[in-house]
Amino acid sequence: RQFWFAFFDKHLTDKELTPEIIVSICDSTRDDVQKFGRETIQKYFKSEHGVEYMLKLSEHPTQNMSLFVTNYLENYAADSSENLARLSPYFIRTLCAVNRGRVAKNRILSFLENEALKSENSAIIVSEILARQSATVAIGDKAKTIETMLKIHRAFPAIILPIKVKQTETRIGV
Secondary structure, X not given: OHHHHHHHHHHOOOOOOOHHHHHHHHOOOOHHHHHHHHHHHHHHOOHHHHHHHHHHHOOOOOHXXXXXXXXXXXXXXXXOHHHHHHHHHHHHHHHHOOOOOHHHHHHHHHHHHXXXXXXXXXXXXXXXXXXXXXXXXXXXXXXXXHHHHHHHHHHOOOOOOOOOOOOOOOOOOO
């Protein structure tokens, strides 16, 4: 492997190392090969391939790749309800991982909150993702999920959410 890593690095360029080839390197089950693939993406990255990298790598089940994909969300998934919908399985899979991927989860929850408040279409997609997540036993995730759903409810009251907002009772002299 070390020979081939060096060979790829020294003798191949972005003409030979297309996004399809680099993604196939990242699809390896070996950590060292995945790391080489991520480094190769960073070395030969072109913005016109950003969405392709994000969508294809979001299908990878490992924590390292899930975290790597979060680096592309702001630039290539923001302001696009279509990309949000296409990334839904990635968001759900990453958020459902028990006791793993805290940094990726925090980035995703923050990203989803920002996107949900931009448009009603995005809010609908995010509310479907969060409705699933709100049943989680992870208290930190549950609190953030409910907080985001409340923000969605305030911005878009017509969207059906698995929460019921009650007015608080005000008592005087208690």
